[in-house]
Every structure is written in C-alpha cells, then in structure tokens.
Amino acid sequence: MGVTELGKLIPDSIRKAVDFMQLSNRIIAMDAYNALYQFLASIRQPDGTPLMDTKGRITSHLSGLLYRTINFLENRIWPVYVFDGKPPEEKTLEIVRRRRVREEAMDKWVKLLEEGKREEARKYAQRALFLTDDMVEDAKKLLVLMGIPVVQAMADGEAQAAVIAKEGKAWAAGSQDYDSLLFGAPRLVRNLAITGRRKLPNKDEYVEIRPEIIELNEILRALKLKDRIQLIDLAVLLGTDLNPDGVPGIGPQRALKLIQEFGSLEKLLQGPLKNAQFPMDPLKIRDYFLNPPYNPNYAIEFRQSDERGIIEFLVHEHDFNEERVRNAIERLRKAMGKRRESTLDSFFG
DNA sequence: CGTAGTGA
DNA sequence: TCACTACGG
Numbered sequence: 001m002g003v004t005e006l007g008k009l010i011p012d013s014i015r016k017a018v019d020f021m022q023l024s025n026r027i028i029a030m031d032a033y034n035a036l037y038q039f040l041a042s043i044r045q046p047d048g049t050p051l052m053d054t055k056g057r058i059t060s061h062l063s064g065l066l067y068r069t070i071n072f073l074e075n076r077i078w079p080v081y082v083f084d085g086k087p088p089e090e091k092t093l094e095i096v097r098r099r100r101v102r103e104e105a106m107d108k109w110v111k112l113l114e115e116g117k118r119e120e121a122r123k124y125a126q127r128a129l130f131l132t133d134d135m136v137e138d139a140k141k142l143l144v145l146m147g148i149p150v151v152q153a154m155a156d157g158e159a160q161a162a163v164i165a166k167e168g169k170a171w172a173a174g175s176q177d178y179d180s181l182l183f184g185a186p187r188l189v190r191n192l193a194i195t196g197r198r199k200l201p202n203k204d205e206y207v208e209i210r211p212e213i214i215e216l217n218e219i220l221r222a223l224k225l226k227d228r229i230q231l232i233d234l235a236v237l238l239g240t241d242l243n244p245d246g247v248p249g250i251g252p253q254r255a256l257k258l259i260q261e262f263g264s265l266e267k268l269l270q271g272p273l274k275n276a277q278f279p280m281d282p283l284k285i286r287d288y289f290l291n292p293p294y295n296p297n298y299a300i301e302f303r304q305s306d307e308r309g310i311i312e313f314l315v316h317e318h319d320f321n322e323e324r325v326r327n328a329i330e331r332l333r334k335a336m337g338k339r340r341e342s343t344l345d346s347f348f349g
Numbered sequence: 350c351g352t353a354g355t356g357a
Numbered sequence: 358t359c360a361c362t363a364c365g366g
Contacts, residue, residue: 038350039350039351041350042350042351043350043351043365043366044350045364045365050366051365051366052366053366054366057366058366059365059366060350060365060366062366063350063351063352063365063366064350064351066351067350067351067352068350068351071351193350193351194350194351196351318366319366320365320366321365321366324352324353324365327352328352
C-alpha cells in the first residue's frame, strides 16, 4: 500500500524516535483510513474474527479509534482525522488489485477456519477485511460525538493531510505510509500507537515501538535529491498507487542512482528507461503528487464532546460495555479540559 | 490495538 | 511498578 519501497531508502539516521509527550501541544493530521485499517487488521480474536455487535456489524475500528484518540488527548496531542474522498480515476487499477487480494484472502481464511487452523487463518483475515461505507460513517460519527475535527478530503486523504500540514494548520501528517511526504507534507509522524512493546508475528520476540518523525527536507538531504519533484520521480520508479509495480527490475538503490545521475523522469524516459512500461503516462503520475485534488474549505475545530450521544451510539447501538464506555468518557472529559491549558487556544472555538 | 485484571 | 495475559463487541 502506498509507496512502501520508498521507506527502504529512508535511513534510520533521519527517523527521530520520540515519546508521546514530545508530540504534546501539536495538531496532527491523521490519515483516517490508515488508522482504521490498522485497527481492523489487529483488533480481533485469535481466529481472526473482528469485534462485532449483536447485529453482526464490525466494531473493531470504533474500539481502536475511541481509546487511541483518548490517549492522544491525554498527552495533549490534537488529532484531526482526514478521510478519503472519491478515489481518483487513475487509482482504479490499484483498487481492483486490492479487491482481488482481499477476495483471495477471504477464501483462504474461510478454508483454514474450516480446517480448524485458527492461528494460520488469522493471517489471512487481516488481509480479507475491508472498510465499508457504513464503517467509515460510524467512525466519522464517533469522532464528531467526541468533538474531534473530521476533514473530508476531495480525493486522497494523504494529499489533504499534506495540504493541512503545508498550510501550517497541523504540525505534521500522521500515517504509516509515506505518501503524504510526496504530497508535500513537511513532516510525517509514523507509529502513532500507544508507546510500548509489541509482539513480533510468529515469534516469541518483542520490540519496542515508538513514534518516529521524518522530515521531508531531511529525506532530500540524505538522498542527495534536489527537490520534491525528484523524490516523486524516484517513487514513480519504485511504484506508487498509480503504478503499483513501478519499473520491474529496478529496486530502491538503482532507482536512486538513476534519479541522482539523470535528474528527472523525462531524462530517464529518453535514455535508459526508453522502453519501460507504465500503466499511464508517468509524468501524469508525477503531476498527481504535485497537484492533487484537495478540499480547500476545511475547518479544524475541537468541540465539547456529546457524552450522551457517545453512550447512545456505542452502548445502545453497538453493544459496547456501558461501564467501559463511561470510563472512557470520563477520561475524555478530563483530557478535553486540557484544551484551555494548552497553547492552542486560537484553534478552539 | 488497547484495557483491565493477575500475581509477583 | 512491572511483566504477562484474557478479552473487548
């Protein structure tokens, strides 16, 4: 998903590991779909079944969103959740591909479950589930009830998050993917889960996961690239959502060398990559990252949470445990109170 | 993923 | 205050 290969070129030296506290008093434009997919993939039973209410509607993403958001607020981190709009036509290929992967995983999951191989089944369950419109609407509804700003992107959420960060309305974009940097976010925060030990899949090992900050300027400097256009060109060689396969046979190191040597996609297309195949004009792909559609009319406003609304929604509609929810609401209220003490007063209505 | 319980 | 684990819906 996204420009995963690009991550291999970002050296550890410019990945600044931080604690939650070091992100205090910052607004972060979160890639909502990215977060929801994470919850969906990880909040489930040993056999891969997600959390569901009595009507069979998936609630894993709501549970994750509720508690993680409260954790942010308790640390005075102010999340703005940016939701994808209509995917651009150029992404159709990737969307079709992902659907196929999902359907294959779904078959495999069901099959392994029937064979009683629960642990193995879980792996495929993670790939099999996808966000439905209802699930997205539920997530937005919860955030609105909590008083957290929701921004609707025109198309790509990462593009919108980048705009928000570029305009200084947020301090950084928050996502596991690197796309927002291509879209021009000056700063990206990854691993925005609660700090702590996480178990490695299939192993009895644990690793300490901490949030990490990556700055666009530092990537350019570390990779000896002239500007963001060269970084985008590099990404196009490696593969983006608009050309998932990149240029076959060219890995991260060679792609970097080529961009450093030839300077641009145009030059490469006239020279060594004359015969390379792309699903669409590679210069159009570059232009998509340079000038993505975005929503210029967004507002970032933290409001009072609707406590009764949250109870109604989570407890009565989606069968959450009332005591747990009341506990969460109590934490939410205390954390929201920190608004006044924070340095962000101008952002709050 | 994150909470809440247990037992040292 | 840990480390570990069961469970959430």
